[in-house]
Amino acid sequence: MLFKRLLSFVALLMLSISGHAGSTDQWQTLQKMAVAAHVLNYQGIFVCQTGAQSKSVEIKHIYNGHDEFARNVVLDGSPREVLNQSGDVVIYNPKNEKIVIEKRRGQNMFPAILPTDLDSIKDNYTLKVGEIERVADRQAQILLLESKDNLRYSYKFWVDSEYSLLLKSVMLNNRNEALDSMAFTQLTLIKSMELDWFKPKIDGKKAYVMEDVNTIADKQDSSHWRLKSLPEGFVKVDQMMRAVKGKTWPVTHIIFSDGLASVSLFIEPLENGIKPRTGRSLVGNTSFYANVAGNLQITVVGEVPEVTVAKIANAVVFVK
Amino acid sequence: MTEQLSALADNEIELADAEHLLASMQANSPAAEAWSRYHLIGDVMRGTPTLSADFKANLMAKIDMEPTVLAPNAAWLKSAAKADGNTSKSGGQQIAWSMAASFAAILVVGFMVLQAQVADPSLNANVATAEAGVQTSAEFIPAEYLTAHQSSAPSSTSYYIQPASYPN
Known part of the structure; x- marks a missing residue:
């Protein structure tokens, strides 16, 4: 509800300030970009890249004034489909002879990768205006969202000069190396409000099964650990108990976010006869850190620099 | 309930697979309860046989009901047989067998608890050797x-x- 009210408010704001892009504050440009992805009607193809992998994705998005409908079909390799209705995401994920139906909370889905409330972003990033470049046959304004510290990655956005839609996004580390990117190669705005396309392609030869639910909501804090100060800008957004493959015990799973990036913290008791895991790694845009606190195994994973996962892991204090 | 314990005692359930039995009896922290709750949900979803939701409460109640003597009490058995006027010889045997099964189960559970306690110091060893993990x-x-x-x-x-x- 709040989200929708915010959307309509900012949509009005957009209308009132459109046509004066040159004179408006760059944060307003970013605000318009955050909203445009939700309220415009468009279809096209974007390329999603991380590490050595790259996939083309066909997208169609419609906003009817109340709800958003988007269908994303992966065009390369396995024909995965991602349907998003106002943030409720259902993924049709082909696995061998089955199609596994997965439900997700929709967040940061390109081109709507920014939250519509930019307050937390403003706290942690500075914004610079770059040049004009052409992307997917459109004129685009470059905006640089630079991290104020070394705790999060920076972003480079190419924003459609006319419609404020995000055309291309690149995530950069502090050496200015691209970690992942999403970019339209084709884009058209559409007028039709028909919704007959908003459904998965059904494969009659395959069995459709729901993904195993292996979490339960559990917000209770344990008496065996507590959290010291977290890295600047990161707040707890969710907590659950989760069954993890190969583990006898349930694992406490806590999610932190700074508004753009998410980090998962896993806390579990050490098991007799199983060696605790320690170490760190960085694969593509994802950092990993594991250590031991008292008799707890601590594991942290997230799309943030290594220092951030280490700080979150070290924030866990074992209470005997 | 007793069937589960009998199965455990008869080695029809692998000890490694029965750690949750032990855990639910040993601990009463929210995490442990959540874990049994999860197991139940997971098992129901997969359609595999489950322990009843109040497994732990039942178990504790049954253990409380058990006499504290270390061998079947002949006098108790006799009075139980008397109380039920129609109790045949086989009825008495059933009581004896179910008691035997319960004792066997308690022995096994006790053994497992003991094992866990014996194994406990290695927890600290794990911490000490974390670097070598x-x-x-x-x-x-x-x-x-x-x-x-x-x-x-x-x-x-x-x-x-x-x-x-x-x-x-």
């Missing part, structure tokens, strides 16, 4: 944690690109 190499993130992270906190690319180690 599994070291994660620089190019590897364990798939179980990466998948869990991406399913609850998907990044913009993870909707479309799964890690190479993503279980299929």
